Structure formats: C-alpha cells, structure tokens
Amino acid sequence: MSVKFKDYYRILGVDRNADDKTLKSAYRRLARKHHPDVAKTKDAGERFKEISEAYEVLSDPEKRQRYDALGPDWQRHAQAQPGAPGDFRVQYGGDLGDFSEFFRAVFGDLGGRRAGWGVGADAEDLFGERRARPGQDVQANVEITLEEAFNGTRRTFALDLDEPCPTCRGAGNVKGQACATCHGAGWQRARRQVDVKIPAGVKSDQRVRVSGEGAQGVGARGDLYLTVTVSPHPLFERRGDDLHVSVPITAPEAALGTTIDVPTLRGRVSMKIPPATSSGRAFRLPGYGMPRLRGGGAGDEIVTVKIVMPNDLTPAERDLYEKLKAQRGDNPRAYQE
Numbered sequence: 001m002s003v004k005f006k007d008y009y010r011i012l013g014v015d016r017n018a019d020d021k022t023l024k025s026a027y028r029r030l031a032r033k034h035h036p037d038v039a040k041t042k043d044a045g046e047r048f049k050e051i052s053e054a055y056e057v058l059s060d061p062e063k064r065q066r067y068d069a070l071g072p073d074w075q076r077h078a079q080a081q082p083g084a085p086g087d088f089r090v091q092y093g094g095d096l097g098d099f100s101e102f103f104r105a106v107f108g109d110l111g112g113r114r115a116g117w118g119v120g121a122d123a124e125d126l127f128g129e130r131r132a133r134p135g136q137d138v139q140a141n142v143e144i145t146l147e148e149a150f151n152g153t154r155r156t157f158a159l160d161l162d163e164p165c166p167t168c169r170g171a172g173n174v175k176g177q178a179c180a181t182c183h184g185a186g187w188q189r190a191r192r193q194v195d196v197k198i199p200a201g202v203k204s205d206q207r208v209r210v211s212g213e214g215a216q217g218v219g220a221r222g223d224l225y226l227t228v229t230v231s232p233h234p235l236f237e238r239r240g241d242d243l244h245v246s247v248p249i250t251a252p253e254a255a256l257g258t259t260i261d262v263p264t265l266r267g268r269v270s271m272k273i274p275p276a277t278s279s280g281r282a283f284r285l286p287g288y289g290m291p292r293l294r295g296g297g298a299g300d301e302i303v304t305v306k307i308v309m310p311n312d313l314t315p316a317e318r319d320l321y322e323k324l325k326a327q328r329g330d331n332p333r334a335y336q337e
Contacts, residue, residue, distance in 0.1 A: 008054035008067065016068075020059065021136065027055040028187070031172065035184040048184070052172075135217030138224050142208075144198060146233040150265045150290060152200035156193060159224075161215050163190040170216075196226060201241070201291035201298075204230045235263055241299030242289045248308040249273060262303050264288045271303060279307035 009016050012026045030051045036044040057063045142155055164170030165182035172186035173179055182188050194213045202208065207225050214222030230238070237244045247262055257275035261268045264285065271283060282304045289299025313321070 006050075006054075008058050011050055011054040012058065014058075018058075023055065023058055027051065027059070028185070031055075032185055036178065038183065135215035135220065135222040137222040138214040140224065140226050141229065142196075142198070142226050143229045143231055144202075145231055146236060146238065147265060148198070149202050149228075149230045150200060153198050154195060155198060155226075156195050157224075159192050159194055159213075160189060161192065162187040163192070163216050164188075194224060196224070198226070198228065199293060201293040202228050202230070203238075204228060236265070238290060241292055243299065243301045244304065245301065246304045246306050249277070249305050251307055251309060254278070254305070254307050262301075264301055273305060277305060279305065281305055 009018070012018075012023065012030065014022055014026050018026075031048065032038065034044055034047040034051060036048060038044075039047075041047075057067050138159060138161065140157060140159070142157075144153055144155075165172075165179055165186055165188050167181035168174050168179035168186060170186045171179070172182065172184045178184035179186070194210070196208065196210050196213075198208055206228050208228060210224040210226065212221045213224040235245055243265070245263060247260060249258065249260060253260070253273060254277045255275065257277070258273050259270055260273055262271045262285070266288065269285065269288070271285065273283075282302050285301040285303060287298050288301035291298045310317075
C-alpha cells in the first residue's frame with residue numbers, strides 16, 4: 001500500500017521557517033478547534049490526530065531536521081540500504097497506533113515507545129529522550145515610589161497563565177483517551193502568586209528579570225520580566241543616580257549665611273549656607289543620591305537654594321530695604337551672583 005507524503009507545515013498552517021512560538025500557537029488553536037469533544041464532526045478524531053502528529057514532529061528539533069531532510073522524497077530515503085548516504089531505514093515492531101502510516105514509515109518504532117497526542121511536562125519524545133522546553137516569558141508592569149526605588153521593595157503579583165493540566169500534565173490525553181479534565185486541550189487557565197524583590201536603585205523603564213516565574217513549559221518555566229516605572233516625587237527630581245531638590249531661604253539668610261535643614265531620602269540633614277549666597281546656587285551632598293545598581297555606592301544630592309521674599313513687608317522692614325537700596329545703589333553688578 002502506497003503511503004502519501006504529509007506536509008506537516010501545511011497541516012499546521014505555518015511557514016517552513018516558523019519558530020517554536022508560532023508552532024505552539026498554531027497547534028493549540030487547531031487542537032482546540034478540532035478536538036472531538038468540541039468539533040463533534042465525523043472526521044474530528046482523525047483531524048485532531050493529524051494536527052498532533054504534525055506538532056509532535058515539528059516541535060522537536062531532531063525530528064524536524066529529519067523530516068525536512070526527507071521531504072516529499074521520503075520513500076527513496078526510507079528504503080535506502082544501511083550505510084548509504086542519507087540512510088533513514090526504519091524498523092517496525094512498536095505500537096504507534098496514534099500516528100499515521102507516513103509517520104511510522106519515516107520515524108519507525110524508535111525503541112517501541114508510544115507517544116501521546118500532546119507534549120506533556122514529563123512526556124518522552126519518540127527518540128526516548130526527555131526534552132525540556134522552557135515556557136514563554138511573561139511581561140508585566142509595576143509602578144513604585146521614589147522611596148521604594150531608594151530602599152528596594154517587594155511586590156506580589158497574581159499572574160493568570162495557561163498551565164499544564166494537572167491530570168494529563170499537558171499531554172491532552174490519558175492512556176490514549178482525551179483527558180476528561182481539560183477536554184484534550186492539555187492546558188488550563190490558572191492563577192499563581194509570585195513574590196518579587198525589586199532592587200534598590202532601579203530606574204524607570206528598567207526591567208527586572210525573575211528567573212523561572214514565567215509561563216510553564218515542558219519541564220521548565222519561562223522568566224518573568226517586570227518593567228518598572230518610578231512615580232514622580234513632590235520634592236525630588238532624579239537625574240541618573242543624583243537627586244535634585246530646591247530649598248527656600250530668606251534674603252537675610254542668603255546675605256549673612258546660615259544653617260538650614262535639607263530633606264533627603266535618609267531623613268533631614270543640616271547644611272551650612274555661606275554668606276552672600278545668590279538664589280540658584282547649588283550645593284552637593286555626596287552620597288545622598290540613589291543607590292547604584294552596579295558598582296556599589298550612591299549618587300549625590302544636589303541642593304539648589306532659592307531666595308524667597310515675604311509678601312507682607314512691615315513698614316520697618318520696608319524702611320530697612322530702602323536704606324539698603326540707597327547704600328548699595330540700583331546697579332545689579334554691585335551684587336554677588
């Protein structure tokens with residue numbers, strides 16, 4: 001009996017250069033659509049088996065390589081003599097009833113192991129090996145305060161992800177029968193709590209990678225990536241690892257010098273203002289900025305003083321300013337910049 005070549009790429013509706021993500025997406029979409037419990041059509045079982053067979057081959061790098069090497073000319077290679085170039089001669093003897101004659105002709109018994117319709121977390125492939133296929137990475141966003149970015153913080157996330165069915169462990173079938181729990185899909189929506197540590201010094205738009213907390217794959221999870229947004233602060237402006245803050249002082253304080261309290265993310269500290277300080281002059285507090293993610297240490301805090309004037313001068317105060325004006329003159333170059 002002649003066996004017709006089966007185009008697994010056409011069956012899944014994907015390009016021959018399709019990556020693992022595209023293959024998985026196509027398989028899951030078609031498997032749900034054509035599962036006998038869902039489709040209820042006469043040929044649903046055969047169609048579902050054909051889709052599963054195509055994915056079983058194309059999702060495995062070695063099987064896919066062998067399949068691509070054979071192509072439509074598979075019969076000539078399969079009948080080649082041992083030792084001949086391209087020798088893909090097969091031996092029969094195992095129960096591979098879930099798969100087509102074409103599959104058995106190309107891949108043979110391969111150790112007599114029977115493969116299921118899906119690919120479970122502990123499923124053996126047809127070469128008798130356990131292959132770990134990490135799950136997909138998961139992206140999420142998190143907003144934190146500047147104080148949390150300064151000190152580091154933790155967040156707990158509730159992730160709604162597709163997880164392997166606990167009954168069939170992602171295979172979609174149990175002993176050759178469609179799984180009653182997931183109805184053959186192999187996967188179910190599940191909620192999982194993840195506690196994440198966000199390091200001190202993180203900046204907006206930076207990503208925090210949490211290894212092994214993404215979507216479940218075959219034997220391994222993908223990673224969770226958090227994109228961080230640090231919310232604006234009412235006092236501090238962050239520029240790189242430095243913090244900038246503006247502090248008001250009075251005209252007499254600027255003229256005569258003083259000591260002021262300056263807010264920092266560690267608490268308030270005292271800072272001396274020298275005499276004849278002009279508005280807009282900046283002072284540096286070393287090490288009071290944001291922690292550096294790499295290399296240790298911290299940035300600085302830049303304190304800019306701003307001279308503020310009262311809006312309700314008393315007559316005595318006006319008289320003093322008039323005397324100062326008369327003594328200093330109206331030339332601004334006579335004043336300290």
